[in-house]
Amino acid sequence: MKIRFALPPGPVSARALAAPSAEAEALLSRLDQNSFKPEPEEVLPILTDKGWRVLVGIGERAALDDATLRRIGGNLFAELAQAGIVHLAVGLDLSPEQTAQIAYGIQLRAWRTPLKYRKTPDEDEVWHLAEITMLCDAPEIARSCFARLESVGKAVHFARDLVVAPGNVLTPPAFVEALGDIPGIELEVIDPRKAGLNLLQAVGQGSAYKPALAVMRWRGADKKDKPAALVGKGITFDTGGIDIKPAKYMELMKGDMGGGAAVAGTLMALAARKAPVNVVGVVAIAENMVSGRASRPGDVVKGYGGLTVEIIDTDAEGRLALADALAYTSKELKPSKIIDLATLTGAVEIALGYLRAGLFTTDDALAARLLAAGEAEDEKLWRLPLVDVYDDAIKSEIADLKNCSWERGPDHIHAARFLQHFVPDDIPWAHLDIAGTSEAMEDGPLAAEGPTGFGVRLLDRVLA
Ligand code: BES
Ligand code: MN
Ligand code: ZN
Numbered sequence: 001m002k003i004r005f006a007l008p009p010g011p012v013s014a015r016a017l018a019a020p021s022a023e024a025e026a027l028l029s030r031l032d033q034n035s036f037k038p039e040p041e042e043v044l045p046i047l048t049d050k051g052w053r054v055l056v057g058i059g060e061r062a063a064l065d066d067a068t069l070r071r072i073g074g075n076l077f078a079e080l081a082q083a084g085i086v087h088l089a090v091g092l093d094l095s096p097e098q099t100a101q102i103a104y105g106i107q108l109r110a111w112r113t114p115l116k117y118r119k120t121p122d123e124d125e126v127w128h129l130a131e132i133t134m135l136c137d138a139p140e141i142a143r144s145c146f147a148r149l150e151s152v153g154k155a156v157h158f159a160r161d162l163v164v165a166p167g168n169v170l171t172p173p174a175f176v177e178a179l180g181d182i183p184g185i186e187l188e189v190i191d192p193r194k195a196g197l198n199l200l201q202a203v204g205q206g207s208a209y210k211p212a213l214a215v216m217r218w219r220g221a222d223k224k225d226k227p228a229a230l231v232g233k234g235i236t237f238d239t240g241g242i243d244i245k246p247a248k249y250m251e252l253m254k255g256d257m258g259g260g261a262a263v264a265g266t267l268m269a270l271a272a273r274k275a276p277v278n279v280v281g282v283v284a285i286a287e288n289m290v291s292g293r294a295s296r297p298g299d300v301v302k303g304y305g306g307l308t309v310e311i312i313d314t315d316a317e318g319r320l321a322l323a324d325a326l327a328y329t330s331k332e333l334k335p336s337k338i339i340d341l342a343t344l345t346g347a348v349e350i351a352l353g354y355l356r357a358g359l360f361t362t363d364d365a366l367a368a369r370l371l372a373a374g375e376a377e378d379e380k381l382w383r384l385p386l387v388d389v390y391d392d393a394i395k396s397e398i399a400d401l402k403n404c405s406w407e408r409g410p411d412h413i414h415a416a417r418f419l420q421h422f423v424p425d426d427i428p429w430a431h432l433d434i435a436g437t438s439e440a441m442e443d444g445p446l447a448a449e450g451p452t453g454f455g456v457r458l459l460d461r462v463l464a
Contacts, residue, residue: 001110002131003103005139005146008091027053041071041445043079052085056092066101067378069094073105074445081110081127091135099136100145106132107153108446113164151272152460156453158182159258159265163438163451167237167254172209172285175236175257179214179264179283184271188215190328197324199303203317204286206241206294211286213325215333216263218270218279227278228463229335230267231325233318233342234260234285241288241314242296255451256318258438259341260285262455269460277463282329284321288314300399304328305422308399316404318344319415326422326429337366337428339462340419341455342435347411348384349436356382357437357454360416361430369462370430378446379458381432386416394418 027046031038038044040059045052056072058064080088090102115121136142162170162178170178180187190213192201197213204211214234217227235256239245245253260283267281295301299311301320305327309320322342329338348358357374359381361367367383374381393414396402401421404414416431423429437454440447447453 001127001129003106003146004131004133005099005103005143006133006135007137007139008135023048023050023053024055027055041068041075043072043075045079045083045085052083054080054088058092064098067376069098069101070105070108070378071445073102074109076102077106077109077129078443078445078448081129082124084128086128087131087133088129089133089135094136096136096138096142097145099134099142100149103132103134103142103146104149104153105446107150108156109448111157111160112448113450114161117166148273152269152457155265155269155272155460156456158268159261159453159456160447160451162261162264163255163258163453165254167287170236170254170257172204172207172212172236172287175234175260175283175285176212176214179216182216182264182268182271184218185267186217188217189213190215192324195304195328197304197328198301199309199320199324200284200286202295202299202301202311203235203288203321206289206291207287208289209287211284211321213328214283214285216267216281216283218267218275218277218281220270220274220276221278225278226334226336227280229329229333229338230263230279230281230459231322231329231338231340232260232263232281232283233257233322233340233344234283235318235321236285236287238288238315238317239290241290241294241317243313243315244290245315252439255439256288256343257283257285258343258434258451258454259432262341262434262453262459265453265456266459266463269456270463275464279463280329280333280335282325282333284325286317286321288317303422305331307401307421310396310399310402312402312406313404316415318342319403319418322419323422326419330423330427335427337430338423339370339430339432339459341432343438344433345412345415345435348433351384351410351412352382352436354436354441356380358412358433359383359430360386360413360433361428362386363428363430366428366430370432370458373458373461377457377461379437379454384416385413386420387413388417390414391417
């Protein structure tokens with residue numbers, strides 16, 4: 001899908017195109033008789049005797065912020081992609097900056113599961129809409145605004161492509177390879193067995209594929225500036241291991257690397273727009289499988305920092321893999337701060353649903369920045385308590401910690417407290433549990449049902 005920016009045709013200005021014309025008035029009154037009221041952000045295509053006309057509800061002008069504009073763009077694309085329209089001209093009475101935000105919304109929504117996984121696409125899957133021309137009074141300004149946004153949008157698409165990829169396609173080595181292909185990013189691949197990342201090794205040892213710790217670097221600022229670190233859970237498939245998951249919906253666990261995909265996407269976006277920051281992205285990559293070499297419940301494993309963990313449940317593997325990634329990052333990469341993202345617990349999905357990710361941190365300033373960025377980007381967070389009251393739940397009789405508890409309790413908080421043991425107190429750290437938000441259960445304005453790429457836009461904004 002191509003998005004162009006142009007001046008409105010002939011002497012007609014964008015303002016005139018957007019102004020209520022006699023034709024539009026007539027349409028609206030006809031719709032009114034049918035008790036249709038265009039709601040803000042609603043898009044209504046109408047086939048008239050003069051061809052297609054599209055009504056767009058923009059609501060109160062004063063409330064027209066960037067997030068609203070993007071949602072309008074997304075809805076516009078969703079309504080029109082399959083309507084039979086091939087080339088759409090959009091003339092709204094908006095500034096070039098606002099026009100670029102509409103275009104960004106269109107781009108974000110214009111992703112779908114790659115058709116390469118089918119022999120032939122279904123008839124009703126065809127997107128007719130091939131080209132959109134955004135009309136405004138200063139198209140070159142809109143174009144340059146969009147160029148920056150578009151690079152983030154491409155990174156969101158990249159993250160979604162990774163999440164949707166089946167477990168037999170995005171295996172651990174394939175994931176490593178995909179990370180190595182990000183333009184402008186340096187990749188270092190660490191063998192967990194050689195480096196003493198024994199928890200990550202324990203998670204991956206049942207698989208035919210070797211686990212890996214991927215370290216990606218973007219240097220956009222002074223060499224002396226400490227990098228911000230992003231750490232992602234990259235379980236390419238989570239069977240649960242010996243504590244195997246129920247069959248129903250297990251296939252969704254191909255997306256258990258959504259945190260790693262968000263980290264990779266953010267680095268892609270930062271490099272594409274040459275952001276003046278230093279960032280390291282660390283992804284703990286493994287496949288959690290069942291086999292004669294898989295970890296057993298009750299195994300005790302010494303993690304990278306020296307703490308030992310009793311593996312109570314092999315299905316609580318994400319926190320094991322992340323623990324080593326966090327300890328390694330803290331010790332070896334000297335970060336200014338750490339933000340980790342993981343599809344970590346079913347519990348957070350129950351607590352917060354699909355519209356907000358869980359935020360755990362002891363750093364109020366970092367919390368404020370993350371929460372604000374989440375609101376601005378429509379990647380919303382909700383802060384949850386990182387408190388010691390449940391610590392007994394992860395005390396082990398034999399090791400320093402156990403990875404979960406069989407008792408009823410808030411597993412998302414247990415998991416966050418578990419992770420906290422692997423980050424020294426003097427490094428500001430935040431943990432985002434994105435198990436509910438990494439994939440949408442229904443269509444939304446910026447993403448259809450399926451992978452959302454949650455985290456890329458949020459982190460891009462926080463690091464910018
Ligand atoms: N990857 C899952 C968490 C998950 C659940 C992600 C649903 C996305 C959607 C994680 O590895 C897991 O299995 N967690 C267990 C932990 C339990 C065994 C303590 C869970 O949430 O059931
Ligand atoms: Mn699991
Ligand atoms: Zn998992």
